[in-house]
Amino acid sequence: MLQSSTTESVRTADHASLSRRVTVSPGMCSGGSLIFGRIGDWTWEAVAAASGTNVHAARTAEGHPVYLSFYYYRVRGGRTVHPHGLAFGDELRVDSRVFQFGSQSALTLHRLAPAELDLPGGPLEPSEVHDEPHPDCLYVENVNRWIARSRPGSNQGLFEAAPPDFAYAGLPRMPSVYSPRTLVGRARQAGSFHPEVPQGLVPAGPDHTCEYVLDVNRDLNGAGLVYFAAYFSIFDTALLSLWRSLGRGDEHFLRRRVVDQKLGYFGNADPGAVFTVSVRRWHREADPRIEIADMAMRDTATGELLAVTSIELDLGAASGTP
Amino acid sequence: MLQSSTTESVRTADHASLSRRVTVSPGMCSGGSLIFGRIGDWTWEAVAAASGTNVHAARTAEGHPVYLSFYYYRVRGGRTVHPHGLAFGDELRVDSRVFQFGSQSALTLHRLAPAELDLPGGPLEPSEVHDEPHPDCLYVENVNRWIARSRPGSNQGLFEAAPPDFAYAGLPRMPSVYSPRTLVGRARQAGSFHPEVPQGLVPAGPDHTCEYVLDVNRDLNGAGLVYFAAYFSIFDTALLSLWRSLGRGDEHFLRRRVVDQKLGYFGNADPGAVFTVSVRRWHREADPRIEIADMAMRDTATGELLAVTSIELDLGAASGTP
Numbered sequence: 001m002l003q004s005s006t007t008e009s010v011r012t013a014d015h016a017s018l019s020r021r022v023t024v025s026p027g028m029c030s031g032g033s034l035i036f037g038r039i040g041d042w043t044w045e046a047v048a049a050a051s052g053t054n055v056h057a058a059r060t061a062e063g064h065p066v067y068l069s070f071y072y073y074r075v076r077g078g079r080t081v082h083p084h085g086l087a088f089g090d091e092l093r094v095d096s097r098v099f100q101f102g103s104q105s106a107l108t109l110h111r112l113a114p115a116e117l118d119l120p121g122g123p124l125e126p127s128e129v130h131d132e133p134h135p136d137c138l139y140v141e142n143v144n145r146w147i148a149r150s151r152p153g154s155n156q157g158l159f160e161a162a163p164p165d166f167a168y169a170g171l172p173r174m175p176s177v178y179s180p181r182t183l184v185g186r187a188r189q190a191g192s193f194h195p196e197v198p199q200g201l202v203p204a205g206p207d208h209t210c211e212y213v214l215d216v217n218r219d220l221n222g223a224g225l226v227y228f229a230a231y232f233s234i235f236d237t238a239l240l241s242l243w244r245s246l247g248r249g250d251e252h253f254l255r256r257r258v259v260d261q262k263l264g265y266f267g268n269a270d271p272g273a274v275f276t277v278s279v280r281r282w283h284r285e286a287d288p289r290i291e292i293a294d295m296a297m298r299d300t301a302t303g304e305l306l307a308v309t310s311i312e313l314d315l316g317a318a319s320g321t322p
Numbered sequence: 323m324l325q326s327s328t329t330e331s332v333r334t335a336d337h338a339s340l341s342r343r344v345t346v347s348p349g350m351c352s353g354g355s356l357i358f359g360r361i362g363d364w365t366w367e368a369v370a371a372a373s374g375t376n377v378h379a380a381r382t383a384e385g386h387p388v389y390l391s392f393y394y395y396r397v398r399g400g401r402t403v404h405p406h407g408l409a410f411g412d413e414l415r416v417d418s419r420v421f422q423f424g425s426q427s428a429l430t431l432h433r434l435a436p437a438e439l440d441l442p443g444g445p446l447e448p449s450e451v452h453d454e455p456h457p458d459c460l461y462v463e464n465v466n467r468w469i470a471r472s473r474p475g476s477n478q479g480l481f482e483a484a485p486p487d488f489a490y491a492g493l494p495r496m497p498s499v500y501s502p503r504t505l506v507g508r509a510r511q512a513g514s515f516h517p518e519v520p521q522g523l524v525p526a527g528p529d530h531t532c533e534y535v536l537d538v539n540r541d542l543n544g545a546g547l548v549y550f551a552a553y554f555s556i557f558d559t560a561l562l563s564l565w566r567s568l569g570r571g572d573e574h575f576l577r578r579r580v581v582d583q584k585l586g587y588f589g590n591a592d593p594g595a596v597f598t599v600s601v602r603r604w605h606r607e608a609d610p611r612i613e614i615a616d617m618a619m620r621d622t623a624t625g626e627l628l629a630v631t632s633i634e635l636d637l638g639a640a641s642g643t644p
Contacts (some may be wrong), residue, residue: 023378025366027359027551029544034349037356041349056345057411067410087544088389089379216572217558218540222351222409224576229349236539250538250593254546271572 016050016099016172017123018042021115022092029086031254032236036073036083037229042096043108043142044068050098051106051167058163064148066161070228071105072143072184073263080136081112083258091115097124099174101143104162107174110140126178143180155225155268187264191296192280193310198292201282208242208279211300216271226268235263235295235309238277242293252315259290260312267299267306274300289316338372338421338494339445340364343437344414351408353576354558358395358405359551364418365430365464366390372420373428373489380485386470388483392550393427394465394506395585402458403434405580413437419446421496423465423503426484429496432462448500465502477547477590509586513618514602515632520614523604530564530601533622538593548590557585557617557631560599564615574637581612582634589621589628596622611638 028038047068048055058066077083081092093113101107109129113119114136129139146162187193197203212234214226219234221227243253277297284290290312297307350360369390370377377390399405403414415435423429431451435441436458451461468484509515519525534556536548541556543549565575591597599619606612612634619629
């Protein structure tokens, strides 16, 4: 047995695309946010390859560190591949493609497919992701913006600043019909992805609010910023708190099936921060097993909106899975 | 820019060794346990390559899942590479080698070095790890045991069970002087890696105890077991609680420098579990900046010992780092 057994191999399809084979390892699956973090690493790698920028150690012309921060993260779970349904040893094919999104940002699409699935050749198309997703696959849309600190050591007042070698002009353009710009802008303004009750859904029980103390052990990344994947965990902590208040068991929670989750990142925070997370909940009128939890995370002290998310769950699928 | 930019590349040095180049990404560094989780993934890959076993989806002859669980995890931080000192873009060379440790276990050594460091060729030697570590490098020693569930869905009563194709006989043997078997056995029996006050150290303040409720959002892995990396987070949560009780700031905690940490895993737990973590603390008599925190984690309801750890920290280094 002389072969290496890395869990990843990467090849380049075109200059803006990457494709890899992945064997799911303990460090990339759980009921938590490891998978979101791992996909985020793939986003960085895809942007690095597509834009010619060393995204892992990027700096401004003046030498100040800049970070390819997450501004919008959407994930749609498939029948076979969904965020909390991965298990050790699952074999995936991951296709990624990076698109233009202005001079200081990039938009990356990923498709996580069962490795043996017969898929169309060629680069991943936005029309597949948005209009004709394969029902077995998980799709991710990431918008990342280059940001820098305005004061060393502070996570407040981050501002947009791209490294000088960020070669965005050669990236493929995406038809504007698929751009999430308006969607995310509205969510930021309204503090919700659903300022109106979503079509076909009805309120399911009273609103729920909980507090969360920033966990300096778990929520900060290697640059001392609140880690984008930790926002998923914080919202899931609030969701679990709501589920428990409804008498739903932890086991059911662990088997939850995410159909569609959108997360908008609007602020970061420093150690010592406390957040207030408010949750509203609807279910589909015709099928109450389809439920949407709409959450906003605010700095408790200042009221500043830090993030919003909308999680659509299929509770029937969750309770039916062993 | 047509090149891919994966953060990893692997080559096989001998049948029991792997070497890879790694660019540190957000998903593998922080003040938390991501790096321990990632190194654990490399352990699985190294054992898979060395033993010819599909460790990610291993089963008994009867078809029941078995897991290459962590039994002992030791990490020694170097001047340059230490667990909470990694930053985005750091370039590492990681050398790994797997050794025999009985018919149901394996012992894996890793060396994480700055990529440009001039290192001896050939496989990683136990004598380097234990007797002549390079002062810049981080070293890890993992003992993993094959385990299975005795009841589906329960994390109690796990028992040893190796997959039939686990080819351990061809793995290199390690001189018994380097075996951690006695050390770990004693720690399990005593509930501590330091049943006696360690040589040259004196008690530093009163003992500390705190409770921890198992976090089903963050602490379980993709197989529903408490994730080995979560034990690091749980102990660090207890350590942070102790530090706060001493008036030490969170920023200081985030800059802590781990000189040597040992962790023994003796039990797992189910959702709903509550743990009691007790902490004792000593510092070096001649240099109080060198401190050891000795912790035991017990199931609060039953008193069962689940894990012990000893963390040696260099506080001077921590406070001197920007």
